[in-house]
Amino acid sequence: xxxxxxxxxxxxxxxFLFIALRKGDIHIKNRMWVYLFISGFLFQxxxxxxxxxxxxxxxxxxxxxxxxxVVQADNAFWEELAKLLAVLVVVxxxxxxxxxxxxxxxxxxxxxxYTGLAYGIGEAMSLMFLLYNPQYGRVFGMxxxxxxxVGFVYVFERFVAIQMHGIMGGIIxxxxxxxxxxxxxxxLLIYFVVAMFYHMFIDNFAMFFQYYPALRYVLIxxxxxxxxxxxxxxxxxxxxxxxNAIKRERRV
Amino acid sequence: MSKKFxxxxxxxxxxxxxxxxxxxxxxEIGQIPWGNYQRLTYDIFENDKLVGTAEFTIExxxxxxxxxxxxxxxxxxxxxxxxxxxxSDTLMPVSSYYNVMSPQGDIKIETTYKDKWNIKAxxxxxxxxxxxxxxxxxxxxxxxxxxxxxxxxxIGAEFTIYDSIASTAQIVPITNKVVSKEKVTAPYGEAxxxxxxxxxxxxxxxxWYSDDENRLLYQYDNGxxxxxLKKVENNK
Numbered sequence: 001x002x003x004x005x006x007x008x009x010x011x012x013x014x015x016f017l018f019i020a021l022r023k024g025d026i027h028i029k030n031r032m033w034v035y036l037f038i039s040g041f042l043f044q045x046x047x048x049x050x051x052x053x054x055x056x057x058x059x060x061x062x063x064x065x066x067x068x069x070v071v072q073a074d075n076a077f078w079e080e081l082a083k084l085l086a087v088l089v090v091v092x093x094x095x096x097x098x099x100x101x102x103x104x105x106x107x108x109x110x111x112x113x114y115t116g117l118a119y120g121i122g123e124a125m126s127l128m129f130l131l132y133n134p135q136y137g138r139v140f141g142m143x144x145x146x147x148x149x150v151g152f153v154y155v156f157e158r159f160v161a162i163q164m165h166g167i168m169g170g171i172i173x174x175x176x177x178x179x180x181x182x183x184x185x186x187x188l189l190i191y192f193v194v195a196m197f198y199h200m201f202i203d204n205f206a207m208f209f210q211y212y213p214a215l216r217y218v219l220i221x222x223x224x225x226x227x228x229x230x231x232x233x234x235x236x237x238x239x240x241x242x243x244n245a246i247k248r249e250r251r252v
Numbered sequence: 253m254s255k256k257f258x259x260x261x262x263x264x265x266x267x268x269x270x271x272x273x274x275x276x277x278x279x280e281i282g283q284i285p286w287g288n289y290q291r292l293t294y295d296i297f298e299n300d301k302l303v304g305t306a307e308f309t310i311e312x313x314x315x316x317x318x319x320x321x322x323x324x325x326x327x328x329x330x331x332x333x334x335x336x337x338x339x340s341d342t343l344m345p346v347s348s349y350y351n352v353m354s355p356q357g358d359i360k361i362e363t364t365y366k367d368k369w370n371i372k373a374x375x376x377x378x379x380x381x382x383x384x385x386x387x388x389x390x391x392x393x394x395x396x397x398x399x400x401x402x403x404x405x406x407i408g409a410e411f412t413i414y415d416s417i418a419s420t421a422q423i424v425p426i427t428n429k430v431v432s433k434e435k436v437t438a439p440y441g442e443a444x445x446x447x448x449x450x451x452x453x454x455x456x457x458x459x460w461y462s463d464d465e466n467r468l469l470y471q472y473d474n475g476x477x478x479x480x481l482k483k484v485e486n487n488k
């Protein structure tokens with residue numbers, strides 16, 4: 001199943017690059033695509049250490065509403081921050097000239113979407129590794145049951161989740177472009193929070209059912225539909241925010 | 253710039269390595285408070301509602317100089333049975349067995365403690381083999397509640413042990429502190445008990461052991477479920 005997951009990752013990355021280079025006319029140095037991918041992938045693993053902090057948050061309270069609001073907001077905050085930093089680190093250390101190009105909304109959205117996809121691939125691969133090697137879960141403050149096997153359900157879930165991370169990255173990219181363009185930090189903050197809310201909306205759906213074991217059988221039937229429809233919703237949201245940002249740019 | 257980056261990586265790595273090294277000590281053992289055979293039965297409560305039962309059996313094996321500590325826990329439709337062989341002098345584990353039967357499917361985990369901890373999990377989907385590095389002193393999670401009865405309790409005493417948890421293949425440091433003495437009432441009866449606080453990371457649990465030569469586990473509160481002693485067979 002490892003190779004199937006890798007194949008899915010490769011298909012997602014090359015499909016994106018095909019669209020970005022051919023249709024989107026996004027041009028950066030080839031090696032920068034590689035660096036952005038590595039950065040997004042590694043930032044997911046580094047930021048997984050936040051789970052120690054989340055374990056502490058959970059030790060304070062385990063009620064449903066606390067988990068759905070405080071714990072999930074914390075989780076979404078760190079995950080979106082990781083995507084933002086993954087891009088900024090590459091730009092700052094490897095090519096500062098890229099910064100000015102982020103004024104171009106299409107460029108910024110594409111770069112952040114791509115890094116978001118790399119983050120999602122990092123998550124798919126690191127979770128797979130930990131499911132097969134639960135003894136290393138402790139490094140990240142996580143526990144995985146022994147005897148869990150990864151199947152096509154996992155690959156499908158991750159295929160969708162990778163795209164969702166790409167969408168979240170893209171939303172942050174719109175905000176970052178507006179920040180570079182008009183120097184208003186609030187612009188970045190607003191889009192960052194929108195990405196966080198989209199993240200929480202998806203995670204909270206599954207989390208809600210964890211608290212009602214009697215309803216779990218419902219989750220089995222509706223989960224796939226929910227994942228596909230919320231991905232579609234994400235693409236619509238990204239498109240709407242992008243078009244809206246273009247309108248605002250024209251007014252300026 | 254790259255030199256600064258390299259230095260940061262080295263310093264970070266040293267911190268990680270420093271965190272990994274630890275001063276591991278064996279658990280102090282006073283006197284073994286059980287004989288050649290003992291069975292303890294518990295009622296399990298969740299929010300004061302009876303949700304299940306648990307049974308612990310300790311049996312001395314004459315041929316191998318070990319104790320077999322086994323348990324059967326039944327909660328709703330799930331049943332967990334465990335068995336651990338511990339050496340009769342150090343109470344450290346030699347091997348263990350863990351079996352969960354639930355509507356989601358059965359999981360059987362067999363482990364052996366040698367230079368490393370070898371774990372073999374069997375599920376309907378297949379077999380998984382894991383190897384985990386062991387610290388110098390370690391104790392098996394499924395026998396922990398029973399073997400801690402051998403500790404010479406004193407109020408204020410504190411000790412850290414490495415707990416090997418078969419269900420997650422992790423070895424977790426647990427800090428135990430004897431916090432007070434309390435009178436505890438269970439279906440079995442009433443007794444003056446040592447209250448022990450277990451800390452694993454941010455999570456806390458409490459165990460009450462009787463302040464007498466039998467050192468019975470009267471009550472155990474894992475934060476969600478409360479075990480209360482109901483019956484003792486073949487007390488020392």
